[in-house]
Amino acid sequence: MHFNHYLLEGHTYFIAALNERLSALRAQGRDIISLIMGDPIEPTYPPVRDAVVAALQATEISQYPKNRGDGFYLEAVANWALRYYGQTFDPAKEILSCNGTKEAIFHVPLLFDWSQGQEIWIPSLSYPVYEASARTLGIPVKYLPLSAETGFLPDLDSFSAEEWQRCQLFWINSPHNPTTALADRAYFEKLLALAERYDFLVCSDECYNELYYTEQRPASCLEIDSPRWLVFRSLSKRSHMTGYRMGALISRNHEVIRLLGKLREPIGVGTPTFIQQGAVTAWNDDQHPRDFAVGYRRKRDLISTALKAAGCEVFGAQAGFYLWFSHPHCSSSEALLQGFIEAGLLITPGTAFGSDGEGYARLTYCVTQEIAEEVARRAAQVKL
Numbered sequence: 001m002h003f004n005h006y007l008l009e010g011h012t013y014f015i016a017a018l019n020e021r022l023s024a025l026r027a028q029g030r031d032i033i034s035l036i037m038g039d040p041i042e043p044t045y046p047p048v049r050d051a052v053v054a055a056l057q058a059t060e061i062s063q064y065p066k067n068r069g070d071g072f073y074l075e076a077v078a079n080w081a082l083r084y085y086g087q088t089f090d091p092a093k094e095i096l097s098c099n100g101t102k103e104a105i106f107h108v109p110l111l112f113d114w115s116q117g118q119e120i121w122i123p124s125l126s127y128p129v130y131e132a133s134a135r136t137l138g139i140p141v142k143y144l145p146l147s148a149e150t151g152f153l154p155d156l157d158s159f160s161a162e163e164w165q166r167c168q169l170f171w172i173n174s175p176h177n178p179t180t181a182l183a184d185r186a187y188f189e190k191l192l193a194l195a196e197r198y199d200f201l202v203c204s205d206e207c208y209n210e211l212y213y214t215e216q217r218p219a220s221c222l223e224i225d226s227p228r229w230l231v232f233r234s235l236s237k238r239s240h241m242t243g244y245r246m247g248a249l250i251s252r253n254h255e256v257i258r259l260l261g262k263l264r265e266p267i268g269v270g271t272p273t274f275i276q277q278g279a280v281t282a283w284n285d286d287q288h289p290r291d292f293a294v295g296y297r298r299k300r301d302l303i304s305t306a307l308k309a310a311g312c313e314v315f316g317a318q319a320g321f322y323l324w325f326s327h328p329h330c331s332s333s334e335a336l337l338q339g340f341i342e343a344g345l346l347i348t349p350g351t352a353f354g355s356d357g358e359g360y361a362r363l364t365y366c367v368t369q370e371i372a373e374e375v376a377r378r379a380a381q382v383k384l
């Protein structure tokens with residue numbers, strides 16, 4: 001048997017590797033607060049749970065859920081997009097449901113033929129699933145350098161026409177995990193014009209888009225009229241629903257949506273209908289993400305003030321629930337990690353997201369207010 005090369009290479013998903021480290025530290029009796037997971041530990045928007053319970057109680061016979069999502073769910077997503085962005089989408093041709101966005105992100109390269117040497121373009125610091133999917137499928141990847149100088153966004157002017165011609169799928173994630181960088185509308189427009197010129201698809205992962213602390217909400221492809229984007233939206237962070245597995249794929253490109261629907265048919269089945277029924281109550285309400293953001297902003301202020309008191313430089317932090325930072329005394333992420341472990345905090349080394357993360361680290365603040373206060377106390381004491 002010849003196993004998949006990428007699986008044999010011995011990569012461990014960073015969460016698994018850090019959790020092993022956490023278990024070892026705790027086994028030594030160390031009191032460590034783990035700040036590595038972007039998985040909110042505060043309650044789900046309550047009407048969701050009530051609606052799921054009621055829907056489940058009314059479900060006497062449980063059958064396979066529809067792969068592309070039930071009509072009522074797709075309509076709720078369309079209504080949200082109309083309310084929130086003033087954009088009309090056809091639920092039958094322009095929206096699909098997904099079991100959270102992670103699996104859909106992994107599968108999307110299967111839409112294309114890669115036999116002519118086409119590439120997937122991925123920012124050099126990224127949510128690891130973009131790379132894992134490309135590498136598992138044996139698709140060439142081009143890593144787009146990110147740095148503080150580029151504002152942690154790929155510099156679109158730095159690539160030649162020959163390079164662009166090889167791009168078939170471009171991953172962009174704004175607000176960005178891990179750096180919190182925000183692409184503005186002009187950036188998206190420029191990228192979409194390049195996609196039109198060089199014939200590629202912009203996969204826009206917008207799962208943190210409704211948790212923001214700026215006056216204006218972050219830009220979204222959904223506001224830009226183009227058949228060149230496929231948007232991934234998720235209820236996981238917006239509505240504290242990571243455990244429910246609900247998201248949506250949206251595109252003006254009917255062929256992309258049709259083929260994605262076809263692709264996903266044999267892969268699995270849709271999210272259970274009673275979960276979709278609960279999820280509708282989340283899509284129907286725009287206020288609770290704003291309320292969640294008020295709490296996150298408070299925690300961000302508390303912890304980033306403490307990080308700065310310890311001498312750290314904190315970048316961005318205008319959206320999402322991550323703090324991306326460095327320290328003038330630490331050229332390596334491992335040194336940062338060690339310093340924080342000494343203070344009783346487990347953070348994610350920037351290198352978990354790509355080699356351009358060396359010297360940086362990510363801390364999540366999707367924790368309770370009480371934990372955030374303790375994190376701030378410990379962070380202020382970090383010696384580097």
Ligand SMILES: Cc1ncc(COP(=O)(O)O)c(C=O)c1O
Binds near residue numbers: 205246
């Ligand atoms: C950038 C990014 N995209 C997608 C996901 C997947 O989220 P979900 O599958 O819960 O929708 C995450 C989760 O942390 C993420 O950080």
